Every structure is written in C-alpha cells, then in structure tokens.
Amino acid sequence: MILVGPDHPIQEKISCAKGLFEAYGKDLLSHREIKTLLGRYAKAIEETWAVMRDTGVVDVCTQCAIEDGGSCCGNGIEDKFDVALLLINLLLGEHLPEAPWDDSGCWFLGPKGCTIKARHTICVNYLCKRLTETLPRENIHKLQAAIVAETDLGFLLEERIKGYLKRCSIQKTSP
Template identity: 25%
Template sequence: MVTQSFFSLQDFYGGSIGARLAVAHGLYPDFARELALNEPFTRMLAQALILQKELARIMAALDHGTLCAVCGGRVGGGCCSSFMAGENDVPLLLLNLLAGVGVAALREDAECCFLGKTGCLLLFKPMFCLNYNCKEIRQGAAPAQMQRLEQAVGRLLQQQYALEQLLLDVLRQGGRLIG
C-alpha cells in the first residue's frame, strides 16, 4: 500500500504497471468517498457504464469473446501481451476501481496482467486495446457492423477521456497531484 500523500505525473504515467497499481490503490479509499459526493463525476461515470455495455453488446454480436478466447488459449496467440498492460495509467486504473472492478494483477507471464480466464478484467480499457481489431475480427464482420463497433469505441473513449480529465482536476485541486 502506497502511503504517499501527493504524486507527480511521472507517478501516474511512468514506472511499472505494478507501481501504478500501487498508486491507484493508495489513492482509491479516500478518493472514492470524496467522488461519491461529486455529482458531475457520478453522472459521467454512469454514462460511461452505459456506453461500455453498449460496446460489449456490439462486440458480443461480432463473437469477439469466442474468437479472443480461442486465440488467447494458444501460447503467445492473443494480442493481450504484458507490453500492452503498460498502456494502463493511474487515472484509468482508478476509473475501473471507482466503477467497482477489483483491479489487480492476475498473472506474471508474457500476457497482460489483466487478462483473466474469461477475458479482460477491466471495464475501461486503454485506447490501444479498444481500437485494435485483428484480421479475424475484421474479416468476420460486415462493414456496417465494423462501423457500429468503431462508433461505439469512439463514444466510450471520449467519455473515458472526459472522466480522466475530471479525476486529474479533482486530484490537483486537493493537492494530491502536482503538475
């Protein structure tokens, strides 16, 4: 548990994914109590969860889950590598914690530490994860389906970005983020 009371942008966006996880967990308890009373934040988080569900429905219609499960079951076969785990910064990890996800490193191998037995643990994922569609997925989808998928990803990414900016503002105002 990190007991530091304020952090730098380097703490949020640099360092290892383990260090960022520790920062997010250190900030979470007090921050969650404070943000529960922040109406713009709770409203925007509720909207983000609706957009995330909409995207999940579109992905299910494209059989994303089955394709990725088969692929991820092969050693080195999936696209969720440990390198990709590093795309998760502290604001995004905090956002997942605030949405009720039990964010934790699930593994320590060549795959992303957030890749569990049933897929990605996170509700809110990095831009690179959301934007990536491999050949199998693109070939199996009709152009209209791909368009719906890309639009849903765009809407969710926009909302995630706005929420992350709000989190950073609140942290700066409270003196917990310097820079």
C-alpha cells in the first residue's frame, strides 16, 4: 500500500502520507492496538521532552542555537523519514508543512525548533559532544532510557501500521 519508497522526495512522501491518512486515518485511530500504541508513544515522547528539560538538555541546546548559531537540524535529515512515520505524525494531530521554513534546515524545522511530534530515531538519539561533555553521566543515562522507550514504541507502532495497511491492500486486490 505504501507506494512511495524511502528514496522519493519528501514532498511525495508527505503527499502519500496525507492520502493514506484521508483513506485510513479514521480506521487506524479506532483500531484498538494502534490507538493504544499511539497513546503510549505520545506519552513516551512527552516523557523524553520532560527528561530533556529536567536534565538541562533544552538549556544547552537553546544556548547553542541562540549564542552560537548552532543547529543539529540540517537540510536533508527529512529524507530519512518514511511514509509510515509521516502518517504517524498526522495520526498524532501534527501538521506536515508543504515547504520548509528555512531552506538550509530540515523540512520540519520551524522558528522555535522541531515542529513535529514523531521524530526520526536519528533526531531523538543524537547527543552532540557539547551535551556529552556538559551533562553529568547520571543525566545522560536518564535521557538514554527515555530515548529507548520512545524509539522502541515508535518502531512497534510503525510496524503495526505497515501491517495494517498491507492487509488493507491485500483485501482490496483480492478477487
């Protein structure tokens, strides 16, 4: 069912995700297991952000962006996204932009940082040298535990959604 592959341009992937959301969004949101996983995933994302605030990551990143002009969200990272992850964002109520806010940055980067909830594992996992050198080891461990919980749930959810869409496509093509 997902006809647009990982190497297609992000515009095509977004358009495919929107088409799937229109066709299957309602069913996916009422599917018991997927609905439960979506709720758990959204909570895990919130938890990661809470840990990022509590452990000082947000402060370090804000300082880097404002004072040193740094940003980890470079142009091209959006190409790592597949249609299923984009569809998950739509299921979580997120808006997928039709054009990037800043041509030199990731498609999903906005004036105040990332604009989507379900980020790629690369985005969630990445801890730069400044962070690893600034934060106490204990905080890094707390952060890593939250990251693993979020990315594991994201992976499981993607798999369930892909399975669901595959079954729908088989049913449609069956005589």
